[in-house]
Amino acid sequence: MLQKKLAVGAAFAALTASSPVALATDVFGLEGIGAVSRAMGGTAVAQDVGPGGMLTNPATLSLEKDGSQAMIGLDLVTTDIDVRNKTTGETARSGSHGNNRGPYFAPEVAYTQRIGDLAFGIGAFARGGLGTEYGKNSFLSRGMGGTDTGLENSSRLLVLDIPLAASYRVNEDFTVGASLDAMWQGLNLDLFLRTDQVVALMGDGRVSGGLAPALGTVPGLQGAHFSLSKNSPLGSGVDAWGYSGRLGMLYRVSPETRVGASYQFESQMADMTGDAVLTAVAGDGSQMPFAGRIRIIDFRMPAKLDIGVSHRLTPQWSIAADLSRVFWKDVMKDIKVAFVANGGGDLSIQLPQNYRDQTILALGTSYVLSPAWTLRAGFRFATQALRGDTLFAVIPATPTKHLSLGFSYMLTPASRIDFAYSHAFREKMDNPGTPNAADPIEVKHSQNNATINYTVSF
Structure with missing residues (x-):
């Protein structure tokens, strides 16, 4: 019976890998896994937050009661992202310009069991991602000579985590836990780089390959556009599998x-690969597309160290605090792109990022x-990992402050509904210009997140 339950859980995990992404708020990471943790500001290191706790501290599985739990859930995120051209005063707004992005949703599913001192769990969770869609008609799609190219600027990243976790209660006071996680990540990206951005990247030695000189021969080159997207609610232009653990x-x-x-280990991922089109835009507005294959090289999720404390003030009232260090600097120095055209020729670009580690x-x-009722609230504050001078409009993962509220309601003695609402306060960041922005830009980003879980014990 147990093997059957695990097989069902694994099958559902595979199905969720193609679901659209919830946009992340701790850079590419969600601010708490599951509604209980999310409602309490993302705290999860030293308390029972349900099956989602295996993605923060697998030792918390031993805090559950003897028996089994099954959980299903859904994240829903709505974003408010504006990019203002500080030279012209124009604004590009991320919204639902197509089928790829926004509003964002991601499912959660998990099964856990505790037998005495031993507990284990398996699940599938959206660990993080990002998403924007500015459409085809904003200043972000305008060429060097003022030509409106009609080329899209958008992004969608989904990181799915499938943990197999276990914990063991050594004695009444001390518990240890570990997990081994299969990971999948998929990316859709449409990015237009104006000619002055390409020139700036070349000047820094960040562009190479046989197609680089060919771009220079395009009459009145307006810019170059990469498209590696599947324009549908499901699927990604490039994807890869890998593993991690904690x-x-x-x-x-x-x-x-x-x-x-x-301690969460840095993910080990294969390069994300798939089909792509590189389009050069000439001075007269004509477009020269080159179809081919593309790789996003060495794109990984960072290691993370968490410490936490929980304290019960009264039989009814509890508090918790977590302190985390996320090692973004080790994994997000550059976004490395390698393109090979079907007709011959290649192009490699390193897009600078230089993220800081985050506390x-x-x-x-x-x-x-x-x-029947439990009420929750929380607050979350993070240092800024992104740098203004390397900010991309399509990667505005800037929010750092969150306020959350939530509740649990017992439907029966063996089942409950958990709900959380989280608000990311508006964050503003400026980029002075090339190479990652054609003109000086100001990005404003806020969002709202609702999470609901249903958990049954048996």
């Missing part, structure tokens, strides 16, 4: 207080109002 521990200091720690403080509280 270690965790939990220690009970007193009956009211627990401390925990976990995150999460605070949360919960209050048991009645046997």
Whole structure:
């Protein structure tokens, strides 16, 4: 029976790999996995937040009661992203200009079981991503000579995590846990680079290959456009599989207080590959498309260190705090793109990013109002990982402050609904210009996230 349940869970995990992405808020990472954690500011290191806790600290699985739990859920994210051209005053707004992006949703599914001192779980979760869509008619699609190219600027990244986790209670006070995770990531990207952006990248030695000189021979070159997207609600232009994992521990200091720690390993991913089209735009507006294959090289999710504490102030009232360090600097120095045209010729580009490592403080509280109702709230603050001078309009992963609210409602003694609402406060960032922006731009980004889970125990 158990093997059948695991097989069903794994099959559902495979199906969710093609679902559209929820846009992330800790750069490419979601601010808490599952509605319980999300409602409490993303805290999850030293408390029971349900099956989603295996993606933060797998040792928390041992806090569940003996028996099994199954959970299904859904994230829904709506974004508010504006990019203003500081030279002309024009604004490009990310919205639903096609079938690829926004509003964003991602499913969650998990199964856990505890038998005495041993607990384990398997699931499938959207670990993070991003998404924008500015359409074909904004200033972001305008060439060097003022030509409106009609070429799209958009993005969609989904990172799916499929953990197999286990925890073991060594004694009444000390618990250890670990997980081994299969990971899938997929990317859609449409990006127009104006000629002065291409020239700036060449000047920095970031463009090479046989097609680079060919671009220089295009009469009155307006710019170059990469398209590696599937214009549908499902699927990605390029994708790859890989793996990661984490270690965790939990220690009970007193009956009211627990401390925990976990370490998430940097993901090991194959290069994302797929079909793409490189389009050169000439001075008269004519377009020369080159179809081929493209690779996004060495695109990985970072390592992360978490420490946390939870404390029960009264039988009804609990508080929690997590402190995290995310090592973005090790994985996001450049976005490396390698293109090979079907008719011959290649082009390699390194787009500078130079992310900083990020520190995150999460605070949360919960209050048991009645046997049926539990109320939650939280706040989350992160340092800024992105740099203004390398900001892309299609990668505006800038929010750093979040306020969250939520509740649990017991439908029966064995089932409950968990809900969370999270608001990312508007963040503003400027890019002074080339190479990642044609003109000086100002990006403003806020968003709202709703998460709902249904959990049944048996």
